[in-house]
Amino acid sequence: MTGPPSGVPEPAAAFAGPLLCLETSCDDTSAAVVRGREVLSSIVSSQNELHAQFGGVVPEVASRRHTELLNEVVAAAMAAAGVGWDDLAAVATTQGPGLIGALLVGLAAAKTIAYRRRLPLVPVNHIQGHIAANYALGVEAPFVCLVASGGHTLLAVVEKGVAYRVAARTMDDAAGEAFDKGARLLGLGYPGGRELDLLAAAGNARFVSFPRAVPRGRDFSFSGLKTALLYDLRGRDEAEVEAHRADIAASYQAAIVHQLVEKTVACTAGEGLRRVAIAGGVAANAGLRRALTERCEAEGLQLSLPPLSLCTDNAAMIGLAAGFLPALPWPTYLDLDAFASDSEARAARPARRRPRAARPAAPA
Ligand code: KG4
Ligand code: ZN
Numbered sequence: 001m002t003g004p005p006s007g008v009p010e011p012a013a014a015f016a017g018p019l020l021c022l023e024t025s026c027d028d029t030s031a032a033v034v035r036g037r038e039v040l041s042s043i044v045s046s047q048n049e050l051h052a053q054f055g056g057v058v059p060e061v062a063s064r065r066h067t068e069l070l071n072e073v074v075a076a077a078m079a080a081a082g083v084g085w086d087d088l089a090a091v092a093t094t095q096g097p098g099l100i101g102a103l104l105v106g107l108a109a110a111k112t113i114a115y116r117r118r119l120p121l122v123p124v125n126h127i128q129g130h131i132a133a134n135y136a137l138g139v140e141a142p143f144v145c146l147v148a149s150g151g152h153t154l155l156a157v158v159e160k161g162v163a164y165r166v167a168a169r170t171m172d173d174a175a176g177e178a179f180d181k182g183a184r185l186l187g188l189g190y191p192g193g194r195e196l197d198l199l200a201a202a203g204n205a206r207f208v209s210f211p212r213a214v215p216r217g218r219d220f221s222f223s224g225l226k227t228a229l230l231y232d233l234r235g236r237d238e239a240e241v242e243a244h245r246a247d248i249a250a251s252y253q254a255a256i257v258h259q260l261v262e263k264t265v266a267c268t269a270g271e272g273l274r275r276v277a278i279a280g281g282v283a284a285n286a287g288l289r290r291a292l293t294e295r296c297e298a299e300g301l302q303l304s305l306p307p308l309s310l311c312t313d314n315a316a317m318i319g320l321a322a323g324f325l326p327a328l329p330w331p332t333y334l335d336l337d338a339f340a341s342d343s344e345a346r347a348a349r350p351a352r353r354r355p356r357a358a359r360p361a362a363p364a
Helices: 048-052 059-081 100-116 126-137 175-185 192-200 223-234 238-270 286-299 316-322 342-347
Strands: 019-023 028-035 038-046 090-096 121-125 143-148 153-160 163-169 275-279 302-304
Touching: 019 059, 019 100, 019 316, 028 059, 028 316, 038 059, 038 316, 048 059, 059 100, 090 100, 090 126, 090 316, 100 121, 121 126, 121 316, 126 143, 126 153, 126 275, 126 316, 143 238, 153 238, 163 238, 175 192, 175 223, 175 238, 192 238, 192 286, 223 238, 238 275, 238 286, 275 286, 286 302
Parallel strands: 019 090, 090 121, 143 275, 275 302
Antiparallel strands: 019 028, 028 038, 143 153, 153 163
């Protein structure tokens, strides 16, 4: 299994000046200015409150909100970085995977800015962005990166820059989905992962013994855990759930974390590597960060733990990845499409060249 291809290896050498970066693949509207591995600014405008009333992200609502917020967010990122339009070397944006309508808002904005200023454009794969967040901390490839978000859970063997091979993936739900669905079953607010994490901090993780057996092979599986939580809750009366909500949350979280940690450490050993990194929204989970830190210390593995702001969706990670990727020269990117899924990402073609207008026949 291979991840999407990448190109030019060294970020600092790739661009002479800072990049303006956009990320609108889901429900966070984000812009950042990044120079090499240095994040000059990063602005994230969360749409959480907007979607909370629906209990989840409504794609069409997210797209519309991106269009309302993006200009302001870009202006804030430029101002916070103290960078002028003429200083920019390129524009980078998430091309996919993600919600197609949401992606198209960022892509259209990136094309417009880049075209208007005659700049190159760097389309970035969202997963490669998550992985690249670790470069802000000075990690060096090769390393194993646990990518765990709302839509993806995989172990990436990062060989160079953001070029990676998938060593394992989830057979069913993503880890973020397991957190979000668990949170819903526990009657917690939206977004669920963070709520469950906060509640679990006050709970006893040994209260319920959820299945700890790690599935055989390298791949992850979380759907059985979710079902185990459902049956556990069904077996208790309301007062009991009320009294032990934090304990049940802590036990459920511990079972997810156990699998993530065990698989990551086993994969790193199997690959003969000594460096581990984590990425994606679930990498913000306090229980995971604690358990992985302890386990890596015990195994003598070097661990890269990005700050929470670089774990959940943000445009700075898109800029960190862009330095490793080929830039499309002005104005070849105008026909570039966004893609919703990983498989489309792999099949993605570079921007099509516009057919030249038919030339008049040369005079005889
Ligand atoms: O990477 P991300 O921001 O967006 C996607 O690319 O999906 O990840 C969002 C996911 C959601 O499922 C969210 O509940 C989960 O990450 N998440 C967490 C925490 N913060 C965000 N899960 C567990 N603990 C957290 N602290
Ligand atoms: Zn993400």
